[in-house]
Amino acid sequence: MAERTPRRPRRRLIAAAALATGVLTGVAACSPGPSGGSATSAKTSGPVSTDPAKAGKVTLTVWDQNTDPGANVSTEALNKAFMAKYPNVTIKRVSRSFADLKTTLKLALSSANPPDVVQANQGYPDMGAFVKGKLLQPVDRYAKAYGWDSSFPSQLLDLNRFSPDGKTWKTGNLYGVSQTGEIIGVYYNKAKLKSLGLSVPTTLGGFETALAKAKASGLQPLSYGDADKSPGIHIFGVIQALAAGKPEVRKLVFDEGDAKWTDSGTLKAATTLRRWADKGYLGSGFNGKSKDQAVDSFGRGKSLFLLEGTWQSAVLAPKMKQNVGFTALSPAAGQPPLTQGGEGLAWSVTSKSKHPDVAGAYIDFLVNKNGMKVAASHGNLPALPPADYKPTPGTVDEDILTRWKAVSEKDGLLPYLDYTTPTFYDTLTAAVQELTAGHLTPKAFTTRLQSDYSSFQNSR
Amino acid sequence: MAATAHRPTARKRPAGAPTREPVRRRGRVIQWKGYLYALPALTVLTVFLLVPLGQLVQISLFHWDGISVSTWAGFDNYTEIARDPQLRAGFLHSFVLILFFSVIPIALALVLAAVTTRAGRLRGVSVFRAMIFLPQVVAMVVTATAWTAIYAPDGVLNTALRAIGLETVARPWLGDFSTALPAVGLIGTWLEIGLCLVLFIAGIGQIPAELYEAAKLDGAGPVREFFAVTLPGLRGQITVALTLTVIAALRTFDLVYVATHGGPGNATSLPAYEVYNRAFGTGQVGSACAIAVTLTAVILLLTFLITKVQPQEDET
DSSP, X not given: OTTOOOOOOHHHHHHHHHHHHHHHHHHTTSOSSOXXXXXXXXXXXXXXXXXXXXXXXXEEEEEEOOOSHHHHHHHHHHHHHHHHHOTXXXXXXXXXXXXXXXXXXXXXXXXXXXXXXXXXXXXXXXXXXXXHTTOEEOXXXXXXXXXXXXXXXXXXXXXXXXXXXXXXXXXSEXXXXXXXXXEEEEEEEHHHHHHTTOOOOOBHHHHHHHHHHHHHTTOEEEEOOOTTSHHHHHHHHHHHHHHHOHHHHHXXXXXXXXXXXTSHHHHHHHHXXXXXXXXXXXXXXXXXXXXXXXXXXXXXTOEEEEEEEGGXXXXXXXXXXXXXXXXXXXXXXXXOOOEEEEESOEEEXXXXXXXXXXXXXXXXXXXXXXXXXXXXXXXXOBSSOOTTOOOOTTSHXXXXXXXXXXXXXXXXXXXXXGGSSTTHHHHHHHHHHHHXXXXXXXXXXXXXXXXXXXXXXXXX | OHHHHHHHHHHHOTTOOSSHHHHHHHHHHHHHHHHHHHHHHHHHHIIIIIHHHHHHHHHTTEEOOSSSOOEEOTTHHHHHHHHOHHHHHHHHHHHHHHIIIIIHHHHHXXXXXXXXXXXXXXXXXXXXXXXXXXXXXXXXXXHHHHHHHHHSTTSHHHHHHHHTTOTTTOOOTTTSTTTHHHHHHHHHHHHHHHHHHHHHHHHHHHSOHHHHHHHHHTTOOHHHHIIIIIHHHTHHHHHHHHHHHHXXXXXXXXXXXXXXXXXXTTTTOOHHHHHHIIIIIXXXXXXXXXXXXXXXXXXXXXXXXXXXXXOGGGOO
């Protein structure tokens, strides 16, 4: 290494620069990306063959993000069952973590030989971009053939709808269906709640009272760690849902109507979160603590509450057994609960798939009654819980199923805030860290969000 | 200038040509054949480096989400770098990192090199050197993960601080707006110091022993000796170290990706991280390419300046 010399003969540098400039002027003539007109040639309409057995020898490439233990095992089991039922079909599964899938799927989809079935994240950043790029095909004809349009509540189905140009969410064609459900809620330590003489909180006000009481008694109210940046979205989303209410949040995220991120509801939510941070409810050093550390500290009984997604139950249940409970809050007493959540990533068929009918049949195999049952039996929350699915009483799984039903059946599901614009995840996560650290006032926080939102509206 | 023009020619023919004139004429003929030999390498270089580089520049002139049809942007993506305070801050952060990746490690390594070479007869010195060089060998992701644990609110560093009664100093180093960037920088210091040390120790070995003897005869102590003999003798190595570490500072990506995701807020966001984030995360491929081009230009410029500063006659 010591022999390496930093000095390059100057002439060569100039030559390289000249060559680069030459190459540049050569290629600048054409633009990156697909050249105008649609490149899709695959059959995306017409009658559906619902019997994969008749399709001949088929290899179906499937990309999923089911790397969590429960989801992995159930996907594996269903794939095996599908191949056993249709020996002519081979499923080639590629499984990646959510973050890896999110960063690689675009490249895979725009390649010459994309997978047949992929899990696409809802919202403008992913599914919207894919639809705009004509990389996914509408699955309405499969929804009709397999009855998804009647088995799924429209609230869930709409999350997977886009206008054909990918510019408007929640209306137009259906681009996939989901197998699992998920909500953000309040995990509580039953023993600690009892020792403080508190009952399970049902409203934001009640929750804040409980936080204050825990703090006063010397117990850490909430386990919170935002070093990974994503928990900030969840905690702010839950508060915003309750403070701003359903219509305002939906207008903002779905870009319907004239709501602004600077409106009073969002401002109130920001003020509340800032107050929690200032009062020490979030603990100290939370911006340097990871999400896993927070979950772990709640699991070890170091705090009263944890605001997290239903997917954490698989981590908490084995540690805390029957001592952990789960609930979702309502804006006011007597009202149905309202929280962030929705469904797992949608299973979609790509435009270039050579066997869309087999892909459709495969997706139905995952989301039909049996598919949901298999998912549930491995600790996942199915989007449509089968009637005979009954978790053990007193477990957190039972709480979660009850809350999921209460939220999804009473139209209490609010979209994740990062769906709002392609850059919103970045903007919001950084802003929440600054808000909770006292670097941004609640008002400046809302202005920051609004400026991202309006530049997206202008650019569309 | 004359020396500069002469050097490459002289280096290519170490056998030494008697005069300048015949070298030139014979050189012409041989050089073309030489290019023929270089052709395979040149082809590889063109296909895998220059063409992508051209594409990079090309894409930087478009608005593109990576999927759908792109639209011409002209220099919009570049003016955005100048306008967007977050992006500007990113570039500023990487200049702060130069302090931690380059200046501090070089200064410390100079001192360490001077000390360890003087203590050359001590047993176990090579073990010590190997340990200091170790961070260079360990994968960056491992380094970043380990340091994240050290800096954590309940990590080793804070525990140690509390143990010696410095409770008030303890903080979430990577989660605190004022300490996050220096904390990331110190990881860089820890990383680069080994490289600098190895370079300098090798360099000191090349300094003629007579110079040290002469210095001693003149009555120079260790400090005088360092400034009069060691430091001038190491100029070549210092330039190399400076170039390598400055580049390392400017292109830091994995460290921030693993340790902070650019946070808290955007306190540790860096251009290289933004390139990745915009290209693969937020679907702003054009903007990502513009940042990459700018970053490449800044690195080339700085490297060029460093070589300019280096006095020519100090080539070892």
